[in-house]
Amino acid sequence: xxxSPSGRPDHRxxxxxxxxxxxxxxxxxxxxxxxxxxxxxxxxxxxxxxWNSTTVxxxxxxxxxxLTDLHNEERIRSxxxxxxxxxxxxxxxxxxxxxxxxxPVPTVHADTTAESDTAPGRGYARQRDxxxxxxxxRHRVKWLLRLALEQWGxxxxxxxxxxxxxxxxxxxxxxDRDCAFVDGLYGTGLRxxxxxxxxxxxxxxSGSEHMGEAWLAEKCVKGAEEGRTYWIPRRVPQSVEGxxxxxxxxxxxxIRRAQRAGRYELDVVHAAIALLESLHELPLLFPSSLIYxxxxxxxxxxxxxxxx
Numbered sequence: 001x002x003x004s005p006s007g008r009p010d011h012r013x014x015x016x017x018x019x020x021x022x023x024x025x026x027x028x029x030x031x032x033x034x035x036x037x038x039x040x041x042x043x044x045x046x047x048x049x050x051w052n053s054t055t056v057x058x059x060x061x062x063x064x065x066x067l068t069d070l071h072n073e074e075r076i077r078s079x080x081x082x083x084x085x086x087x088x089x090x091x092x093x094x095x096x097x098x099x100x101x102x103x104p105v106p107t108v109h110a111d112t113t114a115e116s117d118t119a120p121g122r123g124y125a126r127q128r129d130x131x132x133x134x135x136x137x138r139h140r141v142k143w144l145l146r147l148a149l150e151q152w153g154x155x156x157x158x159x160x161x162x163x164x165x166x167x168x169x170x171x172x173x174x175x176d177r178d179c180a181f182v183d184g185l186y187g188t189g190l191r192x193x194x195x196x197x198x199x200x201x202x203x204x205x206s207g208s209e210h211m212g213e214a215w216l217a218e219k220c221v222k223g224a225e226e227g228r229t230y231w232i233p234r235r236v237p238q239s240v241e242g243x244x245x246x247x248x249x250x251x252x253x254x255i256r257r258a259q260r261a262g263r264y265e266l267d268v269v270h271a272a273i274a275l276l277e278s279l280h281e282l283p284l285l286f287p288s289s290l291i292y293x294x295x296x297x298x299x300x301x302x303x304x305x306x307x308x
Contacts, residue, residue, distance in 0.1 A: 033086075059105055157175050158172065212234065215229055
């Protein structure tokens with residue numbers, strides 16, 4: 001129930017939360033839209049205007065007061081005005097149909113807009129919501145299927161081509177790490193900062209269950225006062241375990257490729273010779289060609305000396 005400064009409710013406004021889509025919305029949506037209505041009603045009260053006689057100029061004045069008016073000490077950013085815009089749009093559209101009054105919110109519906117900013121043909125520009133601030137972003141949700149994600153990972157993160165063959169010269173010693181991070185983002189639905197803050201010891205083991213349950217700490221959850229649980233598919237811990245494996249991970253594979261290509265013989269020894277020559281402390285006792293011939297390959301357990 002929304003109360004006016006006099007303490008009296010307006011049941012016509014309260015009916016908005018009990019009809020249509022708002023009646024089945026989440027409590028969080030009710031709170032956000034109710035806060036928007038309270039702020040806008042306070043503004044209309046200050047300018048001596050009733051909510052059922054609001055004009056387009058009043059809405060534009062509210063937008064300017066909310067974003068840029070120096071007399072408003074609680075100004076918000078243009079990216080945060082989207083909630084106000086959505087709340088006003090929903091309420092005014094509902095009130096226009098329910099009480100047969102003019103809707104002062106100029107809205108461009110999604111079904112009347114084009115996909116691109118400019119439609120084919122001269123003079124046909126994409127319609128824009130006049131109430132949307134210039135600094136706000138458009139929220140265009142696009143679905144990414146699992147097959148498309150796997151193809152993107154194989155090509156962009158693992159170095160394969162569309163023919164399924166790895167590109168020549170691909171090194172990719174961090175590909176397991178990158179793929180595990182992407183699998184976690186896609187599988188858990190966490191934000192980038194939230195998933196980046198998770199430690200491997202906080203993940204459930206990759207058991208037989210298809211979906212596991214994990215805990216996200218309070219400090220890692222955006223805008224929350226307490227931690228929460230989240231679901232994590234079995235594939236994600238498996239990817240993390242594969243990345244952390246020192247013998248079978250992509251780092252070990254990159255070292256083996258470097259050994260087969262002979263990069264250790266050429267790169268490591270050449271760097272050592274250049275270092276000795278620069279120091280002028282130890283004379284060269286035999287030519288570099290002899291060093292190349294008798295230099296043994298470093299073991300796999302010493303990857304710090306390698307440069308794949």
